[in-house]
Amino acid sequence: MMEDGRIEQGLSQEQQLRDDGSDVVFKIALWGMYLVAALMYFATTRISAPFGRHTRRGWGPSMSAREAWIVMESPALFVTALVYHHGQHHLDVVPHVLLRLFQLHYIHRCLVYPFRIRNDGKVMPILVCSVGFLFNVHNAYLQASWISHYGDYAASWLTSPQFMLGVLLFLLGFGVNIWADSVLLNLRTDGLDKSYKIPRGVLYEYVTCPNYLGEIVEWLGWGVMTNSWAGFAFFLCTLANLAPRAAAHHQWYLKKFSDYPPSRKALIPFVY
Numbered sequence: 001m002m003e004d005g006r007i008e009q010g011l012s013q014e015q016q017l018r019d020d021g022s023d024v025v026f027k028i029a030l031w032g033m034y035l036v037a038a039l040m041y042f043a044t045t046r047i048s049a050p051f052g053r054h055t056r057r058g059w060g061p062s063m064s065a066r067e068a069w070i071v072m073e074s075p076a077l078f079v080t081a082l083v084y085h086h087g088q089h090h091l092d093v094v095p096h097v098l099l100r101l102f103q104l105h106y107i108h109r110c111l112v113y114p115f116r117i118r119n120d121g122k123v124m125p126i127l128v129c130s131v132g133f134l135f136n137v138h139n140a141y142l143q144a145s146w147i148s149h150y151g152d153y154a155a156s157w158l159t160s161p162q163f164m165l166g167v168l169l170f171l172l173g174f175g176v177n178i179w180a181d182s183v184l185l186n187l188r189t190d191g192l193d194k195s196y197k198i199p200r201g202v203l204y205e206y207v208t209c210p211n212y213l214g215e216i217v218e219w220l221g222w223g224v225m226t227n228s229w230a231g232f233a234f235f236l237c238t239l240a241n242l243a244p245r246a247a248a249h250h251q252w253y254l255k256k257f258s259d260y261p262p263s264r265k266a267l268i269p270f271v272y
């Protein structure tokens with residue numbers, strides 16, 4: 001029996017996890033990710049991660065920001081590929097589509113974005129890079145195990161309204177994130193230009209951080225299209241990380257630019 005085309009034999013997600021009781025590692029990784037989201041929110045509402053405009057002394061040795069981005073995000077490519085191919089459903093069509101979408105984001109984040117940033121000589125603390133690296137190992141294991149092993153999607157899931165809505169949100173968020181990052185990157189003439197300017201136009205008239213808004217919408221779409229606790233946990237982590245950082249960026253702009261548009265919000269138009 002396939003009720004919604006996603007999980008065969010009518011098993012709910014909770015039932016599946018209960019039945020796979022032997023897989024303690026996956027369960028720890030799954031519920032651990034919710035703990036990470038809570039800890040992340042606790043930390044980021046108190047301390048802005050010390051990179052980019054929030055770089056400051058006292059965080060130990062640093063490395064090139066460009067290299068740090070590549071290293072930090074790389075597990076989302078290699079751990080995902082490794083774990084995915086060990087899953088019992090790795091040859092099925094839906095896991096394959098989900099894998100490609102996940103990889104689409106991370107090929108951009110790990111192999112394209114770092115070469116577009118214009119901040120020669122800028123550094124990131126090795127500590128921040130290491131925490132990001134570990135987070136990505138954890139998350140890549142979790143998402144890849146879910147889509148290729150624990151989730152059990154019938155091919156008809158691809159034509160379900162929920163899947164299509166999830167893909168729409170994912171691609172919309174991905175597009176907004178890349179566009180908004182491009183606007184910021186183009187504010188500098190070259191890598192030697194370290195100045196900050198007020199970004200303007202389209203979504204920037206409403207919020208300070210449309211790049212973060214795009215990223216959050218993208219992972220909300222992931223949660224919707226995977227219909228999973230694993231996908232939702234990653235969405236929560238992204239929100240917990242980026243909403244406080246958007247607020248910190250917003251305060252920074254207000255302090256730095258006396259002519260910063262007063263009606264602009266931090267992250268969500270007219271709301272926050």
Ligand SMILES: NC(=O)c1ccc[n+]([C@@H]2O[C@H](COP(=O)([O-])OP(=O)(O)OC[C@H]3O[C@@H](n4cnc5c(N)ncnc54)[C@H](OP(=O)(O)O)[C@@H]3O)[C@@H](O)[C@H]2O)c1
Nearest residue numbers: 052053117119181184185187195196197211212215238241
């Ligand atoms: N999934 C997640 O949890 C997560 C976590 C972190 C980041 N990300 C994503 O990674 C990307 C980068 O994040 P980020 O925190 O570095 O973003 P950001 O602070 O908005 O900066 C993005 C880039 O634009 C430059 N920039 C920003 N504002 C500028 C301005 N007013 N004038 C000139 N240049 C400006 C920055 O230079 P500087 O580096 O010199 O400031 C940096 O190179 C974003 O797309 C974000 O969504 C995702």
